[in-house]
Each structure stands twice: as C-alpha cells, then as structure tokens.
Amino acid sequence: MTDESNPSSRVSRRQFLRWAGATAVAGALAASGLDLLHPLGTEAAFRSVRRLSDAPPTQFDREVASLCEMCVWRCGLRAKVKDERIYKLEGNPFHPHSRGMLCPRGQAGIATAYDPDRLKYPLIRSGPRGSGKWRRLSWNEALDYVAAQMLAIKNQYGAEAMIFSTTHNLVQTQFENMLHAFGTPNYGTQRSLCYNSMITANLMTFGLEEPGRDYSQARYIIYTGRNVLDSISNSESQDAMSAIARGAKVVVLEPRFTKTAAKATEWLPIKPGTDLAFHLALIQVIIEQELYDADFVQEYTVGFAALREATQSYTPEWAAGKCEIPAETIRRIAIEFAQAAPQAFAHPNWRTSNFLNSFQTERAIACLNALVGSWGRPGSLQPVGGEEGAGLGSIPQPAYPRTAAARLDGVPWKYPLVPLKLGVFQELRDNIITGQPYQPHGWFVYRQNPAQSLPDRTKTAEAMSKLDFIVTIDVSMNDTAWFSDVVLPEASYLERYDPLAVVDGTVFIRQPAIAPLYESKPGLWIFKELGQRLGLGDYFQYKDEEDYLRQQLAPLDITLEELKAKGHYRLPTSAAEGDKAFVFNTPTGKIELASQTLANSGFSAVPVWEEPVSNAPGAFFLLSGKVAQHTQCATHNNKLLHERMPSNPLWLNTVPAAERGIRDGDEVWVESPAGKVKTVAYVTEKIRPDCVFMTFGFGHVSKALVTSYGQGISDSSLHLSFTDPVSGSQALSQTFVTVTKA
C-alpha cells in the first residue's frame, strides 16, 4: 500500500490504472480536495450585475491589445476592460490572423479566464494520485519542493531521467531553455500526434516545414482530410470561404460530409487510408498526358524520371479500386487541376496522423504541387518560413551542457529521419513503460494533457504509474494534472505577458488585460523562479516578464510602453532579404521528387503505394477530428463553449445503424482492442457506412473540471498506437471498432 500522506511515494499500479477505463469512473466528488479547488465565492461570473434595463457598456476603462490563446493560431485581440473586469474580447483589425474577428473559441475566452474550476493555488496531493485530495502550498514551498524532486532524480539517475513535455506555445523558448539547461534530451511534444508526416514530407521535398497558401487568386484547391471550415484557423478559414464564394473550385477528400465538404464544389467520400492512391493517380495522369509544368520541373526539381517510372502503373483505374472513386472522376480532376495550375494547390493539410502511409500521402501531395509548378506564384503554394522571434533581441545565457544520453522516443536511433523538435511522443510513453533504453523517473508537464491526448490511455496511465514524480503546470486541473503530484497554476492568457510574437514581419504582444486571478503566475515567472532553484539562474537572466520583453525590444526603435499601447510594431525590412522563393533548403538545393535522404535510410526515394489496413466485416474505421467550438482537449470546461457543444456523440451512418437497431440518440457500446465505452449515437447520412466519427477532447476524468467531467467519451480510451517509421507519426485512423446497441 502507499503512504497516503507522502506525495512522493508511488501509487500502487492497480489503484492508479482504475481511471483508465472511462466507464469505471463514477461516484461522488471526493470531499476534501475539491473543497480546496472550489472555495466559497469562486463562482466568478463572467457577467455583470446590472440594473435590469441598463444597456451593456460601450465605454471602457481600457482596451488592451493582446493575443488569443484559445488555439495555436494566436489571433490578435482587443480586451475591453472596465472596473478590472474583462467584458468582451474582439478581434484586432491589425493582426493578420484575426483581421478584426475572433472565432467562437476566441470569443469565449473570458469564460476560460473566469472559469470557476480554474486552478487557483499551488497544490500538492495529500492522497493517492487521482484521489482528488490536495493540500494548498505557498509558491515558495511548491517551487522548493519541485526543484528538490527534480534535483534528487538528476543526482540519482542522471538528468535524462526527467522528461519535459509541452505543447506549442509562446513560452516554449523558456521551456526549452529549462530542458536544455537541465540537461535532458527527453522532450515530448504533441507533434507526432498531429503533423509529423506533413512536416517531414515537406522537409524532404521542399526543405521547409509547411508551405503557405495564396488563396487570393487560387482557382483550384484540393483538401485531403483538412476540414478547414470547421477546424478553424481563423484567417485561413476566412480565406478558404472567400475563395469558395469567389468561385474557386474546391475538391474535398473526406469520408465524412464535413462543413468544408458541404461548401465544396465536389465532395469525394474516399475510403479511409487510400488518399495516397488518389494522389498517385493524379501524378500518373499529369505525367502521362504531359500536363506538368515542364520548365518548372526542369529548373527547380530533381528526380522526375524516377517519379515517372514509379508512378506509371498508378492509373485512375487502379486507384478507383482502392479509393472507391470512379476512374473518370480521378482523371478529370487531374486534368482540371493541372489546367488551373499554377493558380491551384493541393493543400498540405494539418493533422495528418491518420495511417501508416500518411507520410507517403503527404509526399505524393508535395510532388503533385511541384509537378504543376504550384510554388511561389499567385494562387499557389508559397515558400514561407523564417524563425519565430527573428529580428528581436535575445536574452543572454551560457552554453548548454552536452547531453550524452539517448532520447527515449527513439529519435534518431530508431527513427533516423524524424526531426528532433518533432519527436515521437507515443514512443516516449511506451519506453517509460518498458524502461528501455533506460528508466525515467520524473515528468515535467507544461500546458499539456498527455493523459488525454495520447492514444490508448490505459498505457499512458501505466507509464505515469512508473514515475516517481510528476509536476503539471496549467491553467486548469486537466486529466494529467489530476494524476500529478504537484500542480502549479499558471495565469491565463488574458492575465500575463508572454515572449513577443512575430507574424509577417510585425511584432505582436501578449499582455495582461487584468492582473492574474487568485495566486496564478505567468509562465515566464515560473520558469525563472524554478530555474533559480535548480541552480540554473544564469539561463534566466531577466528580472521579470516586462524586463524579458524589454530585452527582446532592445534592438528596436520602440519602447515596451509604446508597444503595449499600440499592440504591434512593424519590423524594419532587412536590406539583405532578396528573393529566396526558389532557394530550396534540401541536399540538392532543388525540390526533391526523389529523395536520396529517404533512400539512404532504406525508404523509397519517391512516393509509392503502401496498402493501408482495412476493416474486417462489421467493424468500423474510428475517425476523429475537430469542431469549430473546441480546441484539442483544452476548452471543454469553458462554460460558453460547453454550452454550444457539451458532448461528443458518435456519428454513425443510417444504414449500419438500422442493421443494428440503433436510432438517433440511442446509447451504444463502442469497442476496440484498447477499450469499451458507452456513448450516444448521432445517426446521420453524413458519413461513410464503414466509418464512425467522434470529435476528441471529451470524457475528462478529472473531477475538478466540474462543468465537463464525465461528459462524452475520450477517443484515447479507444485508439491504439501505431507509429510510422519514417516520420514518427501516430496513425489515428486505423483503429477499428464495433458498435452495438447498449
């Protein structure tokens, strides 16, 4: 048994694994700990108390220009503040990502800041992990304790025994600073669950991570599972809608009739896993009929002959048998696309963690664009890039210690081509369990929720149970925090400074609209304070957050006060820019239709067909994806968003539903080899009969999330882990489930 009063003691594994099966979680809220989370008077309304007939205010004490963080798109916002309360968030017209508009999540941001379930104080558990029993600590006590635990692990097992993980954010530079200064190579990010295959394929082809898109003059767009009108990236969603309204032809490959499909010119309900066949056939037709841009191919690409040879047999007739799309449709689209080019692009997509062949799919899409010369021209893909933070001053720091230990996530010793900054998160998790090549002991989680985002959460629970110490820093008590030993409350994005952001040559600031609520603190402060206690103070040479920003602004002709008032600052254009559009950062300096790098690692140099797994009779592809009203697993406790979408029913086609006697709204059991959960069916025409779909982020097990606790189900209770050997991408669409009436 465990010692319930000592948080550093290990929880028995059986006890800890109980939460992993969603159906096993039930019962009343644990008494003591939750009282601490919800003390009296925390029903902090995001609404005012006004006289009945008073109109909402139009005069405010201040309007603060800042940046949204309800997703990673980071739109500019204006916060309207009166009497130290935020009344309304609106888009900043000067920011290229918002253009004066916020999406539903951005609009709902105040309900994240004023969420009564927010973390308020540093907490240390006073019962077993997941028991919900917590004791309140002062920041001093909490930081001292966390530093002592981390140093104890470092001294006993080496720095590599600490894992650090986070998700894309503006404080990432300081997060990485701490990780490197601490000396561990073990860096977990969400990327392998998201876009590894897309980024790796573009690096291999164009030498950059993600090409931009010029919608303004595009005449033909192909989306391959990118649901751009529902999975909102504010400015891109605006652009896509405007292109459609203007009359651009839009083809959507998607097993589900998404909102993007509903607006598209043509929806192709392709069989999951076969997008690769479709794109290979487009390439085959375009080469065979000589519809490619011969001058462009000649000047800017290498490997055309190898690509032609490899794709010769991928005729539309061949692809039709794979994709369940008629051959004449595929041939027609190939011709239309090539004719519209270069004002045409096949979108590189975003979350591409679908099948083990998704890397090949992304490679085929990249080559398709290159063949028709969709690059750096109006209406085509665009060379974009440049580092975040370029042009800003940097904060002085010593060199990092050398790290000799291998990375637990297999990069590069098992996954030679996966970029270090992407990593293979699911492999990291699995190697915590196996203890190979060595056993880690601690996990520092910053603004991330791996307990829910990683597939197969039984395994994630098992991995967490192997660790002696877990600390989570977040705004809310997410599922990972709930099973941590220490939880530190970060100030919400509306209450803190973050490092400056540069977008399209303009500097933008995230600054507090109101002071941090409760005892929450900004990430920049937390990293500095913790760094000092870890003996790494030299790596955090800023007095406070404002000083950090002042150092960033030092080379520029603007003061912090001016930037705070204005919200943005246009960087002087550097004279040395020049035209880099057609300089490719690949080994050959050209677009690599055939890649020697891939061949050297034993992979095919050109895109080739890889047969995806298919479903057994009666089993469904389990598909998952986003909705406009929520972001990953981070927004479901926001009362305004929860009200719009409180749960995630399972999309099921009418035909298989009728066969199983399931009607809309019925309870159903969904079962995969990873687990069995009960949910509600949404019976619809809008999905292929061999697929079911659910949006992710629901089914929280943290009882501290009172609004969303236990609502809906988590895809991580069903998904299995599969890893693409080239890009390290997880394959999220190749778990099969059965569905029965409950």
Added chain:
Amino acid sequence: MDHPNTSPAKTRWVFVMEPERCIDCEACMISCSVENEAPLGKHRNWIVKIDKGIYPNLSTTFLPENCHHCSNPPCERVCPTGATYRREDGLVLVDFDKCIGCKYCMMACPYDARFVNEEKKAVDKCTFCVHRLDAGLPPACVETCIGHARHFGNINDPESEVAKLLAKHPYYRLYEEAGSEPAIYYIYSNRVIE
C-alpha cells in the same frame, strides 16, 4: 430598389445574410451572448441547419438568424403594456421594466426570436445591438463573423454595403407571407445546391 423598407430620407437598419458564406461556426452566437449577457442556454441569435439528401448525395445549408426587427411587428401589436416598441430607425425593442412576462409576444413572433430571460425577469431578444449602434459600432455578431456571412447597415443609404449587396443579388426574406415585413434579407446562393 423596390422593397417596403425603403423610405429614402430615413435610416432603416437591416441585416443582409449570405447563407452560402456561413460556416456554422457560431462565433456570432458566442459574441452576442458575451456582449449582451444572455443567460447560458438562451440565445438572441442562432443558425438554422438544413440537411438534405441520402448518402452520398448531400447538401447542408446554414441560415444565420436573429430577430428580424419587422416593419410591421406582430409582437408589438400584442404587447399589452407597450414594453415592446418600435423605434424610428426600425429597431424593435423591449423595455424590460415594462415587461410583465405574459409571453404574448413570444407566441406572436413568426420567427421564434424571443425568450424569457429569467435573470432580467423579462422577455429578451436581439436588439440589433442598439447600444453599440448608438456608439457607432457594428453589431457584435457582424463584427466577428469569420465567414463574412452577416452584413448590417442602412438600407436607405445606397452607398452602404447592404444596399449594394441587395442591388447586385437576388434575395428573399423568411415567411414573407406572414406580412410582418422583416428586415433580414437573405442572398440567394449563386451555386446550385440540389
């Protein structure tokens, strides 16, 4: 232009919606809820979703909607206390202090635009963001419409965006047969949605 809301000398605020551009993101709904502090679960605006067809021949249409601020408002006619009234510029408003909660107006409204606001102890609905309008700002839902589906302006000003849109495109209004002369205009899709 030839429609009943035209009376050249006056300001007449109207909405022009482009359903084809609505992506059903509901930013307008949340923006409105925050701006106007509608109680959770109640909304001054909404999106009508129309699904048609059998897999795989499908269509979906989204119609953004809110109170139509009718020129001949049935809600105003039935209100026994004068709480519901119509302004010169066409806005149909509710004086919360005068509302006795009889709900006659809710029954009379052809668009189901009204709801009981328990916190205000009155019937509530879209005001065309009159407080913002009077301060020179666009309605909160229009300002944040990322599909650019919602447009707002003075129909009697030929230079306004709404007047230009209506001059250029065929349009319709909802339940025109009810005779309420609604002030939300919907642009016909220029694409064929079967």
